Structures are given as structure tokens and as C-alpha cells.
Amino acid sequence: MTTHLEPSTGARSAPNGLDAGTRTALFETMVLCRTYEEAILREYHADKGPGFDIGKGLVPGEMHLSAGQEPVAAGVCAHLTTDDALTATHRPHHLAIAHGMDLRAMTAEIFGRETGLGRGRGGHMHLFDPATHFSCSGIIAEGYPPALGQAFAFQRAQTDRIAVAVTGEGAANQGGFHESLNLAARWSLPVVFVVEDNDWAISVPRDAATAIPSNADRAAAYGIPGERIEDNEVEAVYAAAQRAVGRARSGGGPSLIEVHTLRLWGHFEGDAQGYRPELAEVPSHDPIPRYEKELRESGVLDDDAVHRIRSTAADRVEDAIAYAKSSPLPDPASATSYVFA
Incomplete structure (x- = not known):
């Protein structure tokens, strides 16, 4: 459960009208996402040596972390309930957390344990959770078409539930992206x-790789609204998502939002990132310290509030890590269970 703190005395609303409680909740979500990934980073690298053996350790295989992209998850998922569907990418943890996925079950899945979402069979790129209608995949743009099926079912049932499909900018050049926008x-x-x-x-x-500066401009080709958010700004994401979600819930149809966000770490863990000329500048663009500074200057947060938020996040994350480590590994004799054939 997210803890909403009372704003400090003298707290001021944001220029966009957001109240102190909403701004605090956005910060809480971002901190929880980052705290979780820092812990996964720690556990992933703890036993990969000597050298770097991707197949070794408590968390074997590839690992794609989303540090720096928290404003997208916090700003979008603030408008969703767990009855809404969310499809994500191979870099899914921030979105899963912001959408309310159980941290213990998700962590156990990442550690390949029997108590995980997929009984440890899927790992971190294949988190499927019926309780929150969340799914993700390692296939580029794969989440867009399934979101259409979910949205179609919601429409046929005459509910106000919606689907949200998240992907990266590279996937916007895939056929599945354009086919999905067209059909939606x-x-x-x-x-x-x-x-x-x-x-x-x-x-x-x-x-x-991309012929135009903004993928949001591609929305016009399908007759739907498109909006690009610069500077990884969580409150701007929140406002754009509010418009798009409101349009979808009211029967107005689909929208496209592109957020210029930031990948703080490598494409995968072990990525040397020699292709990034701007790498030395990346930490200075971290959105969490920047937003914390903004909320402190607005009187929304003080030292005590920040300490409580970070401590609460750390307690939840370490509980999930401990749960995963203490959970049993799948019995090798069950390797053919839970499959179609």
C-alpha cells in the first residue's frame, strides 16, 4: 500500500494545478521503482563473477532495468486501476510496480522461484499477472496487438475499462506499431x-533509425491525438495521460503519447555502453533528484518526509527480496507442467 504523506506547512500547488498529495504520490511511486531496481541490480551482480557470467547466480540470464524511466510509469499509471490492462516491454519493472503488481510474486518470478507469477518459468521479461491485468514480452512491439484485444473486450462489455500499451521508440518502426494504431x-x-x-x-x-523527430507526429496519420513530452517531466506525463485516459474511458478512442525519457543504465546488465558518447552526462539528468528538489522548493517535501518515503520503499523491497530468496526452486520433475503440450 502506498503511503500518502501530509504535505509540509506552506506547501504550494504546482503551476499545472496538481495538489501536494498527488505530487507526493508521484514521487513515492518513482522512489519505489528505483529502490526496487537498485536492489535487483545488487542481487543480480552479487554472484556473476569471476568476470561476468550471465548464466550464473541467483538471477541468471539477461536483465533489463528501467532506471531513469520512472516518470513514465508514475505519470501514466496514476490514472489507472488494476481493472485496466497494461502491456509492457522487456524493460517492465517500473510499469509493473506503478500498476500495483505484488512485489513478492514479481520478485520470486525474477529469481525463478515456484512462488513467482509464472512459477519461476518466465523470468523478468515475461511477467504475467491476471490480478492486475499486466503482461510484458521480450519481443519488440509485441504488447501493442494484445492491448487491442483487451480494449476490444472492454468495449464490447460496455465498461469504462481501458488498455494501455507501452513500448520503446525503436519499436515505433515495427509493423505491429502501425497496424495497431490503424486498427485502434x-x-x-x-x-x-x-x-x-x-x-x-x-x-x-x-x-x-527514425525518419522524424517525434513519433507522436505519427498519430495524425491515423486520425488520433498525439502528444510528445520532453524533459522526462513526471507532471507533464501525468497531465498528458489524464487527457488520453479520459478520452479512452469516455468512448473517444485511442491516443498516442511519446515521452522523451532516459535510460540511466545499459540496455542490459553487462552492457559496456561504448556506443554512448553522452554517458558521462547521464547521471546529471536523473529525474528523481530533480523532482525531489522541485517538491522541496515547493514546500511539499522536507527531510522527514523524504526519509519516510525512502524507508518505506526500502522495507517493502527488502521484504520482497527476502521472500524470493526463501522460496523454493521449481522441481525439475515438473518441467513439462503448465505447458500446452
Whole structure:
């Protein structure tokens, strides 16, 4: 459960009208996402040596972390309930957390344990959670078409539930992206498309792969609204998502939001990132210290509030890590269980 703190005396609303409680909640979500990934980073690298053996350790295999992209998750998911569907990418943890996924079950899945969401069979790129209608995949743009199916079901049932499909800017050049926008527009489906532009499609800069500066401009080709948020600004994401979600819930159809966000760490853990000329400057663009500074200057947060938020996040995360470590590994004899054939 997220703890909403009372704002400090003298707290001022943001220029966009957001109250102190909402701004605090956005910060709490961002801190929880980052705290979680810092812990996963620690556990992932703890036993990969000597050298770096991707197959070793408590968390074997690849690991894609989303540090720096927290404003997208916090700003978008603030408008969703767990009855809404969310499809994500191979870099999914921030979105899963912001959408309310159980930290213990998610962590156990990442550690390959029997108590995980998929009984330890899927790992961190394949988190499927019926309780929060969340799914993700390692296939580029894969989440867009399933979101259409979910949105179509919600529309047919005459509910106000919506689907949100998140992908990276590299996936905006995939056929699945364009086919999904076209069909969603044609059927006026209650879906919000979100593009996380972190500048790098693995190691390829967006300007080398994409013909236009903003994927939000592509929305016009399908007759739907498109909006790009610069500077990884969580309150701007919140406002854009509020408009798009409101449109989808009211029967107005789909929208596209692109957020110019930031990948603080490598494409995967072990990525040397020699392709990034701006790497030395990246930490200075971290959105969490920047937002904390803004909220302190506005009187929304003080030292005690920040300490409580960070301590609460750390307690929740360490509880989930301990739960995963103490959970049993799947019995090798059950390798053919839970499959279609």
C-alpha cells in the first residue's frame, strides 16, 4: 500500500494545478521503482563473477532495468486501476510496480522461484499477472496487438475499462506499431499507446533509425491525438495521460503519447555502453533528484518526509527480496507442467 504523506506547512500547488498529495504520490511511486531496481541490480551482480557470467547466480540470464524511466510509469499509471490492462516491454519493472503488481510474486518470478507469477518459468521479461491485468514480452512491439484485444473486450462489455500499451521508440518502426494504431483508430478502441523514447534502440541512436523527430507526429496519420513530452517531466506525463485516459474511458478512442525519457543504465546488465558518447552526462539528468528538489522548493517535501518515503520503499523491497530468496526452486520433475503440450 502506498503511503500518502501530509504535505509540509506552506506547501504550494504546482503551476499545472496538481495538489501536494498527488505530487507526493508521484514521487513515492518513482522512489519505489528505483529502490526496487537498485536492489535487483545488487542481487543480480552479487554472484556473476569471476568476470561476468550471465548464466550464473541467483538471477541468471539477461536483465533489463528501467532506471531513469520512472516518470513514465508514475505519470501514466496514476490514472489507472488494476481493472485496466497494461502491456509492457522487456524493460517492465517500473510499469509493473506503478500498476500495483505484488512485489513478492514479481520478485520470486525474477529469481525463478515456484512462488513467482509464472512459477519461476518466465523470468523478468515475461511477467504475467491476471490480478492486475499486466503482461510484458521480450519481443519488440509485441504488447501493442494484445492491448487491442483487451480494449476490444472492454468495449464490447460496455465498461469504462481501458488498455494501455507501452513500448520503446525503436519499436515505433515495427509493423505491429502501425497496424495497431490503424486498427485502434478504425474501431475507436479504448486504448492509450505510450512510447518511451530513451534515445537508444539497444545501441542504435533514435536519429539513425527514425525518419522524424517525434513519433507522436505519427498519430495524425491515423486520425488520433498525439502528444510528445520532453524533459522526462513526471507532471507533464501525468497531465498528458489524464487527457488520453479520459478520452479512452469516455468512448473517444485511442491516443498516442511519446515521452522523451532516459535510460540511466545499459540496455542490459553487462552492457559496456561504448556506443554512448553522452554517458558521462547521464547521471546529471536523473529525474528523481530533480523532482525531489522541485517538491522541496515547493514546500511539499522536507527531510522527514523524504526519509519516510525512502524507508518505506526500502522495507517493502527488502521484504520482497527476502521472500524470493526463501522460496523454493521449481522441481525439475515438473518441467513439462503448465505447458500446452
